[in-house]
Amino acid sequence: MVSLWGTKDPDDRSEGAPHDTGDSSRHAAQTPDETTRLLPPPSTQEGYLSPDDPAVSPYNLWSVRVVRYFTVLFAAITFLWWTLLLVSIFVSPPGMNTRGSGFFDFSYSTLTLGLLLIDLLFFSAPSKAARVTCLVIATVLLIDTIIILAVSRLRAEEGGVGIASVVWAFLIALWSAFADKLVLYGKHEEEVRLTGREENRRTLREWLSVAISTIILAVCCVVAVLLSATLILRARDASLPPPGxxxxxxxxxxxxxxxxxxxxxxxxxxxxxxxxxxxxxxxxxxxxxxxxxxxxxxxxxxxxxxxxxxxxxxxxxxxxxxxxxxxxxxxxxxxxxxxxxxxxxxxxxxxxxxxxxxxxxxxxxxxxxxxxxxxxxxxxxxxxxSSKRSFLLWAWGTISLLGLDRNFGALFRGRTREDRVFGRSSYQxxxxxxxxxxxxxxxxxxxxxxxxxxxxxxxxxxxxxxxxxxxxxxxxxxxxxxxxxxxxxxxxxxxxxxxxxxxxxxxxxxxxxxxxxxxxxxxxxxxx
Missing domain, CATH: 3.40.50.1820 (Alpha/Beta hydrolase fold, catalytic domain)
Structure with a gap:
């Protein structure tokens, strides 16, 4: 007989030989599990599937599927939080107002939502570049969390809403790296089990997925670094004592x-x-x-x-x-x-x-x-x-957190904290x-x-x-x-x-x- 794996049963002496009914009953009664339930009919090519067979997928593993379900759940939660933060800039819901601008909270949530969407779009195309980039982003966000908690003025301005936003962004960056690594393990495990070896080549579609996800994650990394640089300037400005x-x-x-x-x-x-x-x-x-x-x-x-x-x-x-x-x-x-x-x-x-x-x-x-x-x-x-002016101010406020003018002015134009708090750069x-x-x-x-x-x-x-x-x-x-x-x-x-x-x-x-x-x-x- 042909077994589930596509190989000859050693007890089969000929095509017409009677089968061992006890063994057959055992196979028939076998409960499908994560290694059998998604497989197509057995292959006739030396007991292994082709590497291009759709059944060779990390989704065969329940652990990979659970991680994807959690990623979808986290994306839904983040989207709701992102929506609340967007609304709070214009109309502050009870308990959502902060003593700061609210743009930082919104930017961190936007970054978090971006990471989760990238995870979902390119979930089955893991890459080392994606994991490294996510870990770099997580490191930068951890530094941001420490700065906000350590500087009393920033801690007061951001409040619980801001702190929760940056901590959540940090945890999601770690989750993205973990999910990518788990998918990689699942992919290799299924390749070995179903094709007999790890697949070293990638299809054109996989290469495109890896390239696009890496580029987008690199942009997210740059955004995280710029947000951190602006936050450092804010910490520096917070040290300027008020006259009153x-x-x-x-x-x-x-x-x-x-x-x-x-x-x-x-x-x-x-x-x-x-x-x-x-x-x-x-x-x-x-x-x-x-x-x-x-x-x-x-x-x-x-x-x-x-x-x-x-x-x-x-x-x-x-x-x-x-x-x-x-x-x-x-x-x-x-x-x-x-x-x-x-x-x-x-x-x-x-x-x-x-x-x-x-x-x-x-x-x-x-x-x-x-x-x-x-x-x-x-x-x-x-x-x-006008709605146009309000939209432009909102867009300016969001983009201003990248600190392109403020950081450049501090590094190359000698702009001081006085300039940024009440001087010529205060409008930034x-x-x-x-x-x-x-x-x-x-x-x-x-x-x-x-x-x-x-x-x-x-x-x-x-x-x-x-x-x-x-x-x-x-x-x-x-x-x-x-x-x-x-x-x-x-x-x-x-x-x-x-x-x-x-x-x-x-x-x-x-x-x-x-x-x-x-x-x-x-x-x-x-x-x-």
Missing amino acids: EHYYVDGDKYQIHLFCEGNSTNSHEKKVPTVLFEAGYRPFAGSMQQIATTALVTGSISRYCYSDRPGIGWSDNAPSPFSVGMAADALSEALAQAGEEGPFVLASAGVGSLYSRVFSSRHGPSIKGLLVIDPLHEDIFYRRS NGKFIKAKLQESLVANSLTKSEVSSARNIQLEKTPLVVISSGIRIRKDAEWQTKQRDLTGLTDNLISWDIVDEAPSEVWMVPRGLEMIRRRLKELVNRED
């Missing part, structure tokens, strides 16, 4: 940075207003600090404070959505914790004027003056809100980009409603000074019209000054800086 203090706001969900300097009374022991600055596009320390320092040194003001809006400078990111009114509430909470009761003169620039206007409308009698420097009109701000920070994305998402909804309400309830007697860029007014007629409209924010316009040679950051020219200093002095010393 951090205060928990919004139910201790995040912290904002608040700094105050100077005396609250003058030489006559009379309480004078504190100037509360609100920066424009860039962080205060990298832009308007010059105004505050000059005014304080020359005695134009006695005391000033500023806060970094969420996501800017030393402040954490706030949960999404986040509007101008929410920022004003967070600032009010931080000032109360710091014991800063006012009165205040508000000085703001650019988009910061919207935040100051909402804050002013909500603190009525305690606001003794409002100075806006080349302010952004709400109509122009609303037009910046993931937290900064997240803050701008949040502005864009609600500009034409929540923020529009809040700014409209602020204009309606603003105290009409509040002294107002508007200082505009002459360069911008000459180039843009609409900008001039909107600047003129903003002079009607209150019924108590002190002056509308146009600094002819000044850019939008009016204080960058001596005449503009002097104009701001003089107007601040007038507002601070103005009698009710």
Whole structure:
């Protein structure tokens, strides 16, 4: 008889000889197992199958099939996590908000999902290159995990969500290497059992699979290394101490940075207003600090404070959505914790004027003056809100984690941690980009409603000074019209000054800086 393996039964003396019924019954009753259940009818070629026979497959082994099932399960779990992290960038689900940008968590999950999809697509084509690359990625991710856990600031920003994302990515990289090795063992075992030897050659299809998977994994490895380099820069930046203090706001969900300097009374022991600055596009320390320092040194003001809006400078990111009114509430909470009761003169620039206007409308009698420097009109701000702009900011935030600009600047341009936290490179920070994305998402909804309400309830007697860029007014007629409209924010316009040679950051020219200093002095010393 022909056995299951395709060889002659030694008890068969001739074709017509009677069979041993006991042996036949034993073979008939044999329960299929992992080595028999998937085999086709026996081969007639010397008892072995052809190497190209579809039955010669590592899937014959239950262990290989189980690993594949688990890989599918891990891919499904990772996809759900990836979806939650994507949604949390735009709308933070309960428990999913982090004090960081959220882009790092999302990038680690994207990397994890990529590794699992590569495993599934090229599961039956194991290669040494794939295993080595996965182990390198796992090593890099382990380093990232250690950095996040070791640096308190990063640990606080990433929180449980970020830590879970990088640890999961590390474990999946190890799993990918393990699965590839197991498939290789299964492949060799089945080749020896069914063909009589290990197959050293590969088909063209197998070579293509190995080449494509290796290239994709190499790209994933480069991405992991770049993410790690950016994380190292973040750890370096976290060592830069803030000049002020951090205060928990919004139910201790995040912290904002608040700094105050100077005396609250003058030489006559009379309480004078504190100037509360609100920066424009860039962080205060990298832009308007010059105004505050000059005014304080020359005695134009006695005391000033500023806060970094969420996501800017030393402040954490706030949960999404986040509007101008929410920022004003967070600032009010931080000032109360710091014991800063006012009165205040508000000085703001650019988009910061919207935040100051909402804050002013909500603190009525305690606001003794409002100075806006080349302010952004709400109509122009609303037009910046579009799905295209929001998508571009999201894409920029995701790509920024590769640190191509930041890493290159640190290595070859001498960019320091000061540059990255509040200086000229701060716009490359993931937290900064997240803050701008949040502005864009609600500009034409929540923020529009809040700014409209602020204009309606603003105290009409509040002294107002508007200082505009002459360069911008000459180039843009609409900008001039909107600047003129903003002079009607209150019924108590002190002056509308146009600094002819000044850019939008009016204080960058001596005449503009002097104009701001003089107007601040007038507002601070103005009698009710």
